[in-house]
Amino acid sequence: MDSTVLYIKNMVCKRCIKVVRDELEKLNLTIEEIELGKARVSTALSSDKINEVRRVLDDNDFELINDKKSQLIDGIKTLIIERIHYAKEQSGTNNYSQFLAKELGYDYSYLSNLFSSVEGITIEKYIINQKIEKVKELLVYDEMSSKEIAFELGYSSVQHLSSQFKKVTGLTPTQFKKLKNYKRKPLDEI
Structure with a gap:
């Protein structure tokens, strides 16, 4: 069958x-x-x-x-979302190029060019956007320190996380935590 x-x-x-x-x-x-x-x-x-x-x-x-190209792009997104939002272990989080190439069986430069041409942003930017949404979630839960969040998501330092967070959201993580009506995006809209 x-x-x-x-x-x-x-x-x-x-x-x-x-x-x-x-x-x-x-x-x-x-x-x-x-x-x-x-x-x-x-x-x-x-x-x-x-x-x-x-x-x-x-x-x-x-x-x-x-179509195969749409399936491949969706596969890229799914692997990134799984790794950032659902993986128990975040070890090796920063080496997405090798991870994606291995999991999908394609050269990373092909995956990167395909993703950029269809989605209008780079895989790296997509990863950053997903990480920032995860940071927002962890800040709202208020169960981890900024240092723990930075480590969890593979940032080299709290300063690196804060700088990237501010570049994407316009707010520092501390300013975001103080907001009462914070808005998070659904993962499929990032």
Whole structure:
């Protein structure tokens, strides 16, 4: 029996996995494997069934990705989001070029050029934006010191984190913490 791999855009958190799993199961599909950005179902899907999956995903603000370049870009984003927001260990966080090339099986310069040409920003800028959102989350929780946050996210120092935070947000981390109505962005909109 043939399985089908579905590549899914905007699947950026564990709750997204649950929603996609629930929706695919409602369509009587047997899920062999599911992770951020991807689900493998146990049967080959007809074009009608694919359209049904596409409709259900669209209704839940996801998108079925068909072409290889879009799948690759989504893979880059998913790996970065997983590493910054969900990895238990952040060791080696700063070597994203080797990490992405190894995980995706492509030369980093190809990945970088493709990402920049389609997304309009560099992979490095995307990583910085994701890190800053994680910093915001950790500042709001107020469970870690600035030094611990800097270490957790692979910054060389608190000063480096503060400088990058201010460059992106216009505020220092301390000024951000004092805001009462802080705004965080959904990960798929960064």
